[in-house]
Amino acid sequence: MKTQKYHHGNLEAALLEAGVREARISGSKNLGVNALAKEVSVSPMAVYRHFSSGEGLKASISQQAREELARRMIEAISHETSVKERFEATGRTYIQFALNEPGLFSVAFVACEAPPKREDSPSAWMVFQDSVLDLCNEGLIQAAEVRQVTDFAWAAVHGYANLAGGSDPMRPKAEPEIIEGLLERIWFGIVKESVEIKK
Amino acid sequence: MKTQKYHHGNLEAALLEAGVREARISGSKNLGVNALAKEVSVSPMAVYRHFSSGEGLKASISQQAREELARRMIEAISHETSVKERFEATGRTYIQFALNEPGLFSVAFVACEAPPKREDSPSAWMVFQDSVLDLCNEGLIQAAEVRQVTDFAWAAVHGYANLAGGSDPMRPKAEPEIIEGLLERIWFGIVKESVEIKK
DNA sequence: CCATTTATGTTTATAGCATACACACTATTC
DNA sequence: GAATAGTGTGTATGCTATAAACATAAATGG
Numbered sequence: 001m002k003t004q005k006y007h008h009g010n011l012e013a014a015l016l017e018a019g020v021r022e023a024r025i026s027g028s029k030n031l032g033v034n035a036l037a038k039e040v041s042v043s044p045m046a047v048y049r050h051f052s053s054g055e056g057l058k059a060s061i062s063q064q065a066r067e068e069l070a071r072r073m074i075e076a077i078s079h080e081t082s083v084k085e086r087f088e089a090t091g092r093t094y095i096q097f098a099l100n101e102p103g104l105f106s107v108a109f110v111a112c113e114a115p116p117k118r119e120d121s122p123s124a125w126m127v128f129q130d131s132v133l134d135l136c137n138e139g140l141i142q143a144a145e146v147r148q149v150t151d152f153a154w155a156a157v158h159g160y161a162n163l164a165g166g167s168d169p170m171r172p173k174a175e176p177e178i179i180e181g182l183l184e185r186i187w188f189g190i191v192k193e194s195v196e197i198k199k
Numbered sequence: 200m201k202t203q204k205y206h207h208g209n210l211e212a213a214l215l216e217a218g219v220r221e222a223r224i225s226g227s228k229n230l231g232v233n234a235l236a237k238e239v240s241v242s243p244m245a246v247y248r249h250f251s252s253g254e255g256l257k258a259s260i261s262q263q264a265r266e267e268l269a270r271r272m273i274e275a276i277s278h279e280t281s282v283k284e285r286f287e288a289t290g291r292t293y294i295q296f297a298l299n300e301p302g303l304f305s306v307a308f309v310a311c312e313a314p315p316k317r318e319d320s321p322s323a324w325m326v327f328q329d330s331v332l333d334l335c336n337e338g339l340i341q342a343a344e345v346r347q348v349t350d351f352a353w354a355a356v357h358g359y360a361n362l363a364g365g366s367d368p369m370r371p372k373a374e375p376e377i378i379e380g381l382l383e384r385i386w387f388g389i390v391k392e393s394v395e396i397k398k
Numbered sequence: 399c400c401a402t403t404t405a406t407g408t409t410t411a412t413a414g415c416a417t418a419c420a421c422a423c424t425a426t427t428c
Numbered sequence: 429g430a431a432t433a434g435t436g437t438g439t440a441t442g443c444t445a446t447a448a449a450c451a452t453a454a455a456t457g458g
Contacts, residue, residue: 011435033416045417046436054416110309125369151362151371152355152384159358160350170324172350185351185388192387210406232445244446245407253445 012050014040019061020068020104027103028110031058058107063121065108069097070122077127083134088183090131091157094124095182098161099174105165109158128154140191149190156186211249213239218260219267219303226302227309230257257306262320264307268296269321276330282337286330287382290356293323294381297360298373304364308357327353339390348389355385 018039022030030036033054037044051057076093080086098105132150135141141149160182164174172178217238221229229235232253236243250256275292279285297304331349334340340348359381363373371377 043437049435148377148380152381155359155362155371156351156355158362160354162361163354163357172354181347182351182354185391188391189384189388192384242408248406
């Protein structure tokens with residue numbers, strides 16, 4: 001029985017796991033090299049065998065958080081059928097992630113410098129854009145509008161998530177009907193031209 | 200001619216000035232106690248006579264940045280006449296502040312813990328809400344909608360400003376017509392009910 | 399006008415952080 | 429089995445924030 005070969009065998013995964021656990025609890029506060037090294041019972045310098053710097057470690061944890069969000073969004077749209085419902089589910093999930101996992105959310109978006117773009121990993125933005133492309137396929141918006149619509153809706157959802165999940169006394173209330181109202185307003189901002197034609 | 204009575208006489212203002220200057224150049228990177236103390240040619244410990252901690256200093260610089268934004272918004276609406284134009288001018292100014300002063304903007308919103316709420320100081324949120332109240336006074340929206348509309352528009356503008364001013368490769372393009380498109384979509388999200396009635 | 403008090407700044411010391419360098423041990427591979 | 433690559437430890441350095449003691453300038457009050 002080997003107690004621990006080379007400690008865990010792969011520190012990298014252990015550090016990321018510990019980092020995500022800490023982020024969930026207290027955001028980016030305890031994601032330093034020393035703190036995480038101690039968390040997995042290893043000397044601080046061991047971290048540098050797997051990450052080029054403390055910033056690099058934080059960036060990878062941030063990436064983990066972003067992938068977690070993307071996974072939840074993918075999960076959420078899998079339960080919806082209509083393109084509008086699927087679109088709204090992405091936004092709703094994004095906002096709920098910010099509210100239910102404020103630590104992870106802040107690490108995912110505010111506390112990182114340069115995310116280490118990996119093409120194969122799930123990306124919330126891609127999921128979101130796909131749902132906009134579906135709107136286009138259904139003829140609800142025009143192909144030329146896709147980018148504009150994505151930017152607009154993403155901005156509104158991201159902004160709301162940031163504000164509602166923050167600590168500002170003037171932050172929007174995070175009640176379900178408020179969120180649904182927001183999604184409805186976003187919807188009107190998206191289909192505005194069809195509304196204009198109808199009137 | 201007194202060279203420097205007690206150094207500058209009031210360090211607090213000098214530190215805030217230096218902090219805002221640094222924030223403009225490089226965001227929250229060089230806002231540490233030591234760096235700013237050196238910037239104004241004073242020993243690090245002198246800072247603590249005016250701010251309870253390094254975080255407190257950063258929070259005050261952040262407040263300065265927010266006031267600067269509020270001032271620009273107030274300036275901008277003073278040139279507009281119609282309520283719609285005034286409303287849109289607040290959003291446009293907010294976004295342009297994020298694009299033209301990325302360092303100040305990030306310090307204003309992402310890099311602070313607990314802003315030291317001062318009621319008398321100009322607040323971007325108040326300016327924004329006032330412009331929404333004007334929409335209400337003109338009958339463009341209903342009184343019961345004010346909060347919802349403020350939250351929605353603020354979220355969209357804040358989110359767009361954050362994203363466009365950030366470094367994400369998927370960030371929205373910051374071209375004038377894109378921004379105007381965004382403001383137009385926000386407008387449709389705001390007046391949605393009147394549009395519905397019309398059709 | 400001098401003396402006491404208050405405001406402001408300096409020096410020194412401590413503790414925590416990231417991280418470079420040298421060493422040690424383990425696993426792999428030839 | 430020995431060379432080598434991969435992983436982890438220990439120690440040292442320089443940075444940061446900030447506490448404690450001290451120093452001096454300004455204000456105040458007899």
